[in-house]
Structures are given as C-alpha cells and as structure tokens.
Amino acid sequence: MTLTNQSSDRKREFALSNQEFEKLTGLVHSLTGIVLGEHKKDMVYSRLARRLRELGLQSFDQYCALLDSQQAAKETGFLVNAITTNLTKLYRESHHFDSMTKYLTQVQQDKQRAKGDRSLYIWSAGCSSGEEPYSIATTILAKNATLSSWKVRILATDLDTNVLAKGKKGVYPKSALDGIDVGYKSVIRDNVHIKEPDIHLKERCKSLIHFKQLNLLHDWPMKQKYDVIFCRNVLIYFDAKTKHDLVTRFTKLLHPGGMLFLGHSESLVNKPGDLTLIGQTSYVKETSING
Ligand SMILES: C[S@@+](CC[C@H](N)C(=O)[O-])C[C@H]1O[C@@H](n2cnc3c(N)ncnc32)[C@H](O)[C@@H]1O
Incomplete structure (x- = not known):
C-alpha cells in the first residue's frame, strides 16, 4: 500500500486495500465493461461504503467475501447499481435533437414514398433515469407534427435498475427544467403537468417509451432495425475494444441511412467503414451497404 493510500485509509471508516480494490474493479469490469483505474479509488470507496453500512458490514474484506459467497448473484445487482x-439531464447536447428532427422528417417522407411503412424505432441505450428518452419523445411530439398516425416506439435501456425505476415513473424535480435551451423549454412544458415541487410527464409522451433492463455487453433481443440510436456518455466508461465492438453492433442494428448519436467526448477514431460522421458526434449509416 502506498503512503497516500495509508493516509487516506486512516481517515476512512473502512480500509480498502489495493487487493480488494482490484478484486472489486475486476468484477465490475467483467459485469459491466466499466473500467475503473486507480484514480477512481475514492469514488469506488464512497459509492460502496454506503452499501457496506446498509449491510452492517465492518470491512471491504467482508464485502469481498460476500461477493464470493452463494449470495453473490443477488449482491452483484446492488454493486452495479452503486457503481454506475x-x-x-433533459435535452443534454440539444443539437442532437435538432438533427434528429431533421432526420426523422426525411425518414417519414422516404418511408411513405417507399412502401407506406409508418413505423419509427428509436433506441436510447444507457438511458439512465429517463431524461434522454423523454427528450426524444417530447421533441418528436412537438416537432414532427404529422406523426400522429405513425407507430413510434422508443426503447430505453440501462443496466441500473434504480435509474430505470425513476425513468418509468417520469417524475422529476422542477429544477430539471433549469438550464434547458429556450427552444426546448416550451417543448417540455407542453408535455408535463406541474405538480409542485415536481413535473410529471404526460401519459401521451410516456406511452411512446418502453423502459427495459439491458446490459450492453450481453445479447440484444431486438429483432427489428432502428432508425435512430442514442448511446451518449456511456462508451466513455469502456475500454477501446468494448467501445469498438459496441459501435459495430449499433451500426449493424441501424437501417441503412439510420443515425447514431454519441456523447460529446466520444468521437470515434476507429469507426466501421459504413458509418459516416455528419455532425458533432452524429453519424449516419451508409445507404449503399446493407447491414
Ligand atoms: C452517464 S449516464 C448517460 C445517460 C444519458 N445517455 C445521457 O447522455 O445523459 C451512463 C449510463 O450508462 C449505463 N451503463 C453503464 N454500463 C452499462 C452497460 N454495460 N449496459 C447498459 N448500461 C450501462 C449506466 O447505468 C448509466 O445510467
């Protein structure tokens, strides 16, 4: 153990040895793909110390023993929820919602011309507590006026069951409206009931979204292709190979011409050949290559 670790451990309620840290972060990596380097030790400590207290444990050694025991399967769910x-926020990187609106308007025209297909499939992968899929749904309701006769399905998935439960409720503190770009303030206001001190998303908007637990590292059950995939501020936690594999899988799942939106710091160095950058972390799948 380094001197720095010794001095920070002295102030801590529970000692966290390098060996325990490596065991926990190794397990998290194999379960979620999330990479937690040495510099995340304080974060791991504070997120898991709460769990140790809940369980009435005295040390990380005991917690590691629990993760080796027969109750491990149940505990790993809590571990993952604590670590993610x-x-x-609502309309985070709002330029993506502008691009999506333009893109979907075009898709609607193309689909109508082609074979009267009136369905739109959108996936928010790593949706957290729902602000991203609600931003998608409210934008579609406000800006794609002709969509009333269309089947719009927004799949919202995350690994963390706590945030999914919040998303399903669709209730946020009124402060969630703070800092939203002016253009989108009216969009959200039209789609919520204000019940102090909270906002409640309206049923029409909620009905477009299906929240499901899904680990991106596992198999994906979806059968149909998607028009738009959002996977923003998720890949940043993964190593280069996992990130590349996921982007390849997202690309395969897109319709030719479909769009992929990533987070602001997730631009792709090594992207699939049929994916073209068309805006800030906004990609389109080539129409000439079938996926
Ligand atoms: C920072 S949030 C991003 C939320 C939203 N996409 C946004 O940009 O505002 C990252 C989310 O990715 C989820 N996540 C991390 N690893 C995952 C995995 N292996 N499978 C599915 N979701 C994962 C976390 O639970 C977390 O809710």
Whole structure:
C-alpha cells in the first residue's frame, strides 16, 4: 500500500486495500465493461461504503467475501447499481435533437414514398433515469407534427435498475427544467403537468417509451432495425475494444441511412467503414451497404 493510500485509509471508516480494490474493479469490469483505474479509488470507496453500512458490514474484506459467497448473484445487482455513473439531464447536447428532427422528417417522407411503412424505432441505450428518452419523445411530439398516425416506439435501456425505476415513473424535480435551451423549454412544458415541487410527464409522451433492463455487453433481443440510436456518455466508461465492438453492433442494428448519436467526448477514431460522421458526434449509416 502506498503512503497516500495509508493516509487516506486512516481517515476512512473502512480500509480498502489495493487487493480488494482490484478484486472489486475486476468484477465490475467483467459485469459491466466499466473500467475503473486507480484514480477512481475514492469514488469506488464512497459509492460502496454506503452499501457496506446498509449491510452492517465492518470491512471491504467482508464485502469481498460476500461477493464470493452463494449470495453473490443477488449482491452483484446492488454493486452495479452503486457503481454506475448516471449523470444526465433533459435535452443534454440539444443539437442532437435538432438533427434528429431533421432526420426523422426525411425518414417519414422516404418511408411513405417507399412502401407506406409508418413505423419509427428509436433506441436510447444507457438511458439512465429517463431524461434522454423523454427528450426524444417530447421533441418528436412537438416537432414532427404529422406523426400522429405513425407507430413510434422508443426503447430505453440501462443496466441500473434504480435509474430505470425513476425513468418509468417520469417524475422529476422542477429544477430539471433549469438550464434547458429556450427552444426546448416550451417543448417540455407542453408535455408535463406541474405538480409542485415536481413535473410529471404526460401519459401521451410516456406511452411512446418502453423502459427495459439491458446490459450492453450481453445479447440484444431486438429483432427489428432502428432508425435512430442514442448511446451518449456511456462508451466513455469502456475500454477501446468494448467501445469498438459496441459501435459495430449499433451500426449493424441501424437501417441503412439510420443515425447514431454519441456523447460529446466520444468521437470515434476507429469507426466501421459504413458509418459516416455528419455532425458533432452524429453519424449516419451508409445507404449503399446493407447491414
Ligand atoms: C452517464 S449516464 C448517460 C445517460 C444519458 N445517455 C445521457 O447522455 O445523459 C451512463 C449510463 O450508462 C449505463 N451503463 C453503464 N454500463 C452499462 C452497460 N454495460 N449496459 C447498459 N448500461 C450501462 C449506466 O447505468 C448509466 O445510467
């Protein structure tokens, strides 16, 4: 153990040895793909110390023993929920919603011309507590006026069951409206009931979204292709190979011409050949290559 670790452990309620840290972060990596380097030790400590207190444990050694025991399967769910970073907000990186609106208007015209297919499939992968899929749904309701006769299905998935439960409720503190770009303030206001101190998303908007638990590292059950996939501020936690594999899988799942939106710091160095950058972390799948 380094001197720095010794001095920070002295102030801590529970000692966290390098060996325990490596065991926990190795398990998190194999379960979720999330990479937690040495610099995340304080974060791991504070997120898991709460869990140790809930369980009435005295040390990380005991917690590691629990994760080796027969109750491990149940505990790993709590471990994952405690470790994930769920930071999100309504209309985060709102330029993506502008691009989506333009894109969907075009898709609607093309689909109508082609074979009268009136369905739109959108996936918010790593949706956290729902602000992203609600931003998608409210934007569609406000800006794609002709959509009333269309089947719009927004799949919202995350690994963390706590945030999914919040998303399903669709209730946020009124402060969630703070800092939203002016153009989108009216969009959200039209789609919520204000019940102090909260906002409640309206049923029409909620009915477009299906929240499901899905680990991106596992198989994906979806059968149909998607028009738009959002996977923003998720890949940043993964290593280069996992990130590349996921982007390849997203691309395969898109309709030719479909769009993929990533987070602001997730531009792709090594992207699939049929994916073209068309705006800030906004990609389109080539129409000439079938996926
Ligand atoms: C920072 S949030 C991003 C939320 C939203 N997409 C946004 O940009 O505002 C990252 C989310 O990815 C989820 N996540 C992390 N690893 C995952 C995995 N292996 N499978 C599915 N979701 C995962 C976390 O639970 C978390 O809610």
